[in-house]
Amino acid sequence: xxxxxxxxxxxxxxxxxxxxxxxxxxxxxxxxxxxxxxxxxxxxxxxxxxxxxxxxxxxxxxxxxxxxxxxxxxxxxxxxxxxxxxxxxxxxxxxxxxxxxxxxxxxxxxxxxxxxxxxxxxxxxxxxxxxxxxxxxxxxxxxxxxxxxxxxxxxxxxxxxxxxxxxxxxxxxxxxxxxxxxxxxxxxxxxxxxxxxxxxxxxxxxxxxxxxxxxxxxxxxxxxxxxxxxxx
Amino acid sequence: xxxxxxxxxxxxxxxxxxxxxxxxxxxxxxxxxxxxxxxxxxxxxxxxxxxxxxxxxxxxxxxxxxxxxxxxxxxxxxxxxxxxxxxxxxxxxxxxxxxxxxxxxxxxxxxxxxxxxxxxxxxxxxxxxxxxxxxxxxxxxxxxxxxxxxxxxxxxxxxxxxxxxxxxxxxxxxxxxxxxxxxxxxxxxxxxxxxxxxxxxxxxxxxxxxxxxxxxxxxxxxxxxxxxxxxxxxxxxxxxxxxxxxxxxxxxxxxxxxxxxxxxxxxxxxxxxxxxxxxxxxxxxxxxxxxxxxxxxxxxxxxxxxxxxxxxxxxxxxxxxxxxxxxxxxxxxxxxxxxxxxxxxxxxxxxxxxxxxxxxxxxxxxxxxxxxxxxxxxxxxxxxxxxxxxxxxxxxxxxxxxxxxxxxxxxxxxxxxxxxxxxxxxxxxxxxxxxxxxxxxxxxxxxxxxxxxxxxxxxxxxxxxxxxxxxxxxxxxxxxxxxxxxxxxxxxxxxxxxxxxxxxxxxxxxxxxxxxxxxxxxxxxxxxxxxxxxxxxxxxxxxxxxxxxxxxxxxxxxxxxxxxxxxxxxxxxxxxx
Numbered sequence: 001x002x003x004x005x006x007x008x009x010x011x012x013x014x015x016x017x018x019x020x021x022x023x024x025x026x027x028x029x030x031x032x033x034x035x036x037x038x039x040x041x042x043x044x045x046x047x048x049x050x051x052x053x054x055x056x057x058x059x060x061x062x063x064x065x066x067x068x069x070x071x072x073x074x075x076x077x078x079x080x081x082x083x084x085x086x087x088x089x090x091x092x093x094x095x096x097x098x099x100x101x102x103x104x105x106x107x108x109x110x111x112x113x114x115x116x117x118x119x120x121x122x123x124x125x126x127x128x129x130x131x132x133x134x135x136x137x138x139x140x141x142x143x144x145x146x147x148x149x150x151x152x153x154x155x156x157x158x159x160x161x162x163x164x165x166x167x168x169x170x171x172x173x174x175x176x177x178x179x180x181x182x183x184x185x186x187x188x189x190x191x192x193x194x195x196x197x198x199x200x201x202x203x204x205x206x207x208x209x210x211x212x213x214x215x216x217x218x219x220x221x222x223x224x225x226x227x228x229x230x231x232x
Numbered sequence: 233x234x235x236x237x238x239x240x241x242x243x244x245x246x247x248x249x250x251x252x253x254x255x256x257x258x259x260x261x262x263x264x265x266x267x268x269x270x271x272x273x274x275x276x277x278x279x280x281x282x283x284x285x286x287x288x289x290x291x292x293x294x295x296x297x298x299x300x301x302x303x304x305x306x307x308x309x310x311x312x313x314x315x316x317x318x319x320x321x322x323x324x325x326x327x328x329x330x331x332x333x334x335x336x337x338x339x340x341x342x343x344x345x346x347x348x349x350x351x352x353x354x355x356x357x358x359x360x361x362x363x364x365x366x367x368x369x370x371x372x373x374x375x376x377x378x379x380x381x382x383x384x385x386x387x388x389x390x391x392x393x394x395x396x397x398x399x400x401x402x403x404x405x406x407x408x409x410x411x412x413x414x415x416x417x418x419x420x421x422x423x424x425x426x427x428x429x430x431x432x433x434x435x436x437x438x439x440x441x442x443x444x445x446x447x448x449x450x451x452x453x454x455x456x457x458x459x460x461x462x463x464x465x466x467x468x469x470x471x472x473x474x475x476x477x478x479x480x481x482x483x484x485x486x487x488x489x490x491x492x493x494x495x496x497x498x499x500x501x502x503x504x505x506x507x508x509x510x511x512x513x514x515x516x517x518x519x520x521x522x523x524x525x526x527x528x529x530x531x532x533x534x535x536x537x538x539x540x541x542x543x544x545x546x547x548x549x550x551x552x553x554x555x556x557x558x559x560x561x562x563x564x565x566x567x568x569x570x571x572x573x574x575x576x577x578x579x580x581x582x583x584x585x586x587x588x589x590x591x592x593x594x595x596x597x598x599x600x601x602x603x604x605x606x607x608x609x610x611x612x613x614x615x616x617x618x619x620x621x622x623x624x625x626x627x628x629x630x631x632x633x634x635x636x637x638x639x640x641x642x643x644x645x646x647x648x649x650x651x652x653x654x655x656x657x658x659x660x661x662x663x664x665x666x667x668x669x670x671x672x673x674x675x676x677x678x679x680x681x682x683x684x685x686x687x688x689x690x691x692x693x694x695x696x697x698x699x700x701x702x703x704x705x706x707x708x709x710x711x712x713x714x715x716x717x718x719x720x721x722x723x724x725x726x727x728x729x730x731x732x733x734x735x736x737x738x739x740x741x742x743x744x745x746x747x748x749x750x751x752x753x754x755x756x757x758x759x760x761x762x763x764x765x766x767x768x769x770x771x772x773x774x775x776x777x778x779x780x781x782x783x784x785x786x787x788x789x790x791x792x793x794x795x796x797x798x799x800x801x802x803x804x805x806x807x808x809x
Contacts, residue, residue, distance in 0.1 A: 011726065013726050013728060030564070038680070041680070041731075042678070042679070042680025042681070043678075045723060046678075046679070046722050046723035047723050049724075049729040049730075050731070051269075053268055053274070053443045053444060053445045054274060054276070054443040055443065055444055055479075056277070056477075056560060056564075057559075057563075058276050058277045058372060058556075059268075059272040059273075059274070059276055059277070059443065060271070060272060061268070061269070061272050075563060077563070077564075096414060096728065096729060097728050098729075103269055110383075111383055114384075115383060116331075116332065116380035116381060116383060116384040117331060117380070123330040125326075126342075127326055127330075127342060127343050128329065128330065129337075129342065130337050131337060131339070132336070132337045132338070132339060134337075135334060135336065135337045138334070139334075142334050142366070142373060142376075143369070145271070145276070145372070174334075175332070178332065180332065181332070
C-alpha cells in the first residue's frame with residue numbers, strides 16, 4: 001500500500017521554524033513506522049534525522065508524536081494508523097534537528113530524584129532478602145525505559161519546564177516502595193518541592209502515552225500520598 | 233576541543249558502565265563516551281537472566297557452571313577465564329542485588345532462578361535452575377541499575393559522541409577521537425587508560441536480534457590499525473528469533489517449559505539432544521531448526537520456520553515471567569502465545585570473537601599475549617575467551633559484569649602510575665580526512681543499498697551453515713562492496729546531527745568486521761560450536777584446538793596467527809547432550 005508520510009522537519013542551519021514535508025512510501029500493513037522512516041532516509045532523503053537503536057520497544061530512543069500521540073516508532077504499526085501518517089518530535093523539549101530533541105532537561109529531572117538505591121547499612125554476605133510481594137510492590141516502575149513519552153505528553157510540563165515530570169516521579173516511586181531503600185526523606189526534597197509532584201493535575205496523558213503500559217498517573221498519586229501521610 | 237580523564241570507557245552498555253563504576257570506586261577520574269544516550273545500549277534488550285551458581289533453587293556449584301561453559305564453548309573456551317568467571321559471577325550477582333537490582337524472588341526472599349540452555353547439574357545430567365532473572369527484562373534491569381550507580385558516583389558522560397579513532401603512540405594507548413553528533417565537531421580525548429566496551433556487530437546480518445547501532449565500530453578501528461581480532465568465525469545465531477523479524481524471544485521461554493515443534497507437531501529436539509532436548513546449547517538448536525526446514529518439515533505456507541509452543545504453560549507463567557516476549561509476539565505478529573504457538577527461526581545474536589584480552593581485560597597484540605599498554609576491552613566487543621566456540625545463554629550478562637569489573641579495576645590502577653601525553657590537532661587528521669571524504673564524495677553509491685547487499689550476502693554465505701565454496705563467494709562479494717564503498721556519497725552535508733554520515737562510517741566498520749569473520753571462517757577447516765562447515769563436518773582437535781588471530785594486511789587480504797587454548801580441569805571430549 002501507498003502511505004503518505006508527513007514529517008515535521010527542522011534544520012537549525014537552514015530553517016527559522018519547523019516545516020512540514022510529505023513523502024510517499026510503499027509500505028506493508030505490518031511495517032513499523034520506524035521502517036518507513038528508514039525507507040525515507042535510505043531511498044529519498046538522507047538528511048532526515050531521528051534517533052533509534054534497538055527497534056523493538058526496549059531502548060526508548062525513538063519516542064515521537066505519531067498521528068498526534070506520543071509513541072515509539074518501532075512499536076507502532078502501519079495497520080493501526082491508516083494511509084496518512086504524521087510524525088513530529090515529542091513536545092516540550094528543545095528541537096535540535098527534525099525528530100531529535102535535547103534530552104538533557106529530561107535527564108536532569110531524572111537525576112534530581114536520586115534514582116539509585118540508598119541504603120548505607122552494611123550489606124549482608126548474600127542477597128538482601130525481599131519477599132515476592134515486596135518485589136511486586138514497585139514492579140511497574142521497573143519497566144520504565146526513559147523514552148520521555150510520558151513527560152513530553154504532560155500539559156504541565158509543556159507550560160512549566162521546571163516540573164520534574166512523570167518519568168522522574170516514576171523513577172522515584174520505583175525506589176520509594178522498594179523494601180531495601182532508605183532514601184525516602186532525601187527524595188522528598190525534590191518530590192515535595194514547588195517543581196515536584198504537586199504540579200501534577202492528573203490529566204492521565206502520561207498513562208495514555210506510556211509505551212510500556214505503566215500506570216503512570218497511579219504511581220504519581222501513590223507518591224503524593226506517601227508524602228502526605230509521611231510522619232516526621 | 234580537548235578533554236582529559238584518567239580512564240575513558242567507550243560504550244555505555246553493561247560492560248562499559250560496570251567498567252566505569254569499578255574504575256571510579258578505585259578512585260580514578262572516569263568518563264564514558266557513547267554514541268547513544270545512556271540506558272539505550274543493547275544490554276537493555278537481554279531478557280532471560282544472568283547465570284550464577286547461587287544454588288537458591290537447587291544444588292549447584294561453580295565447578296558445574298565452569299564445566300557447562302567449557303563444554304558449551306566446544307572446548308575452545310579458555311579454562312582459566314571460565315574458572316575466574318564461574319567463581320566471580322556469584323559475587324557479581326550479589327553485588328548487583330546490593331546495588332538495587334530488582335531480581336525476581338523466591339518465597340523465602342532469595343533471588344529466583346530459572347533453567348537455561350546448556351546449564352546443567354552433575355556434569356551434564358539434567359538442566360539446572362541457574363539463571364537469576366528479573367521477569368524477561370534482566371538486561372534492562374542490569375543496564376538501569378548500573379547507570380543509576382554511575383549517576384550516584386557522578387561519572388562524566390559524553391552522550392552521542394561517535395568514536396572515530398583510538399590513538400596509539402609508540403604502541404601505547406593515549407587517547408581517542410570522537411565526533412559529536414549534535415555539532416559535528418571532532419573532539420580529542422586524552423586518557424591514561426582506555427577501555428573498549430562498545431558491544432557487538434550483529435548488523436552485518438539481515439536477520440538479527442541486534443540494535444541498529446551494533447556495527448562493530450571499535451573492533452574495526454583496532455583491526456585497521458593492525459591489531460588482531462580473535463575467533464571471529466564464531467558468530468552465534470539465537471534459535472528463537474521472532475520470524476521473520478529476528479526480534480529475540482528469550483531462551484527463558486524454553487527454560488520455563490516452552491517446546492519447539494515442526495510442521496508435524498513433533499518435538500524435534502528429542503532427536504538431536506535426547507538428554508536436555510529444547511534446552512540444548514544455541515548452536516545445536518539453531519542447526520536442528522535449519523535441518524528440519526531443509527528436510528521439508530518447516531511450518532507455514534512456505535515451510536520456512538518452526539514453532540515455539542508455550543500454549544501448555546499456565547497463562548500466569550507467561551504473564552508474570554515472560555511479559556515482554558508475549559507483547560512482542562502480539563504486536564509484531566498478532567500472535568497470542570497463550571493461545572497459539574509462535575513462529576521462530578534463528579537470528580544473528582552474539583559475537584563470541586572480538587578484541588583479544590587477558591583475564592584483566594588488557595588488549596593483546598599477538599599470540600604471545602603481548603599487552604598493548606593502556607588499552608582494555610570488555611563485554612561483547614572483547615574476547616577473553618570465555619565463550620569459546622559458542623556462548624551459553626545468560627553468560628553474556630555475567631561476562632560483562634565480571635570482566636567489566638576486572639577491566640575497570642585494572643585500568644584504574646594502571647592509570648595511577650601514568651602521565652598524560654599531550655596530544656595535538658594532528659591526531660584528529662585521520663578522522664577528519666575520512667569524514668571529509670564521505671561528505672565531499674561525488675560518487676553514486678548509497679549507504680542503505682550497500683548495507684542491504686552486505687546483510688543479505690552475509691546471510692546467504694556465512695550464517696548458520698558454511699561451506700568453502702560459499703565463503704569464497706562472500707570473499708569476492710566483500711571485495712566488490714569495499715570497492716563500491718570508496719564511492720559512497722551522502723545527501724546530508726550539514727554539521728548538526730548528521731546521522732547519515734554516522735551510518736556511512738558504520739557501514740565501513742561493518743565491512744571490516746565481515747572481512748575478518750569471513751576469512752577466519754574460510755580458514756578454519758573444521759566444525760566446532762557455532763562454526764559449522766558442511767565440507768568439514770567434524771571437530772578436529774588435532775589441528776584446530778587453537779584460537780584464530782586475524783590481522784588485516786590490506787587489499788582485501790587477511791593473515792592469521794594462532795594462540796593455544798588454555799586447557800586445565802576438563803579434557804576435550806565429544807560434545808553430546
